[in-house]
Amino acid sequence: MAGTAWQWRNVGSAIDVCAIEVQKITIYTAAWCGYCRAAKRLLDEHGLDYEEVGVGDDPHFRERLQKLTGSFTVPQILISGEPVGGYMELVLLAQRGELDELVAPTRSA
Numbered sequence: 001m002a003g004t005a006w007q008w009r010n011v012g013s014a015i016d017v018c019a020i021e022v023q024k025i026t027i028y029t030a031a032w033c034g035y036c037r038a039a040k041r042l043l044d045e046h047g048l049d050y051e052e053v054g055v056g057d058d059p060h061f062r063e064r065l066q067k068l069t070g071s072f073t074v075p076q077i078l079i080s081g082e083p084v085g086g087y088m089e090l091v092l093l094a095q096r097g098e099l100d101e102l103v104a105p106t107r108s109a
């Protein structure tokens with residue numbers, strides 16, 4: 001899902017509705033890949049929805065990933081179509097608080 005979504009949240013004793021910009025996250029994975037499982041767990045922990053594209057059965061997936069993202073390892077993660085790297089880069093985004101910003105409220109209704 002990408003675009004604007006509405007989220008209910010508790011503000012003190014009141015309930016507020018606010019807009020959140022939802023960025024589309026795509027993760028290219030292989031079933032045998034431990035870094036892929038770790039990356040999906042991290043996205044889940046941050047409450048982020050993602051589209052998973054399993055590429056492990058494609059004998060040419062490394063060339064395809066290289067063309068798409070500049071790297072041939074799995075996982076490869078794209079946020080709003082921009083390649084951000086693999087698991088380690090995702091960890092860095094999380095440490096900098098940038099994963100949580102992906103679902104940060106942008107305005108109240």
Ligand SMILES: N[C@@H](CCC(=O)N[C@@H](CS)C(=O)NCC(=O)O)C(=O)O
Pocket residue numbers: 032033034035036072073074075085086087088089
């Ligand atoms: N630094 C990468 C490491 C990813 C990685 O090593 N993935 C393995 C599979 S779990 C891989 O694709 N290795 C290259 C290979 O098998 O040729 C990351 O954080 O995503």
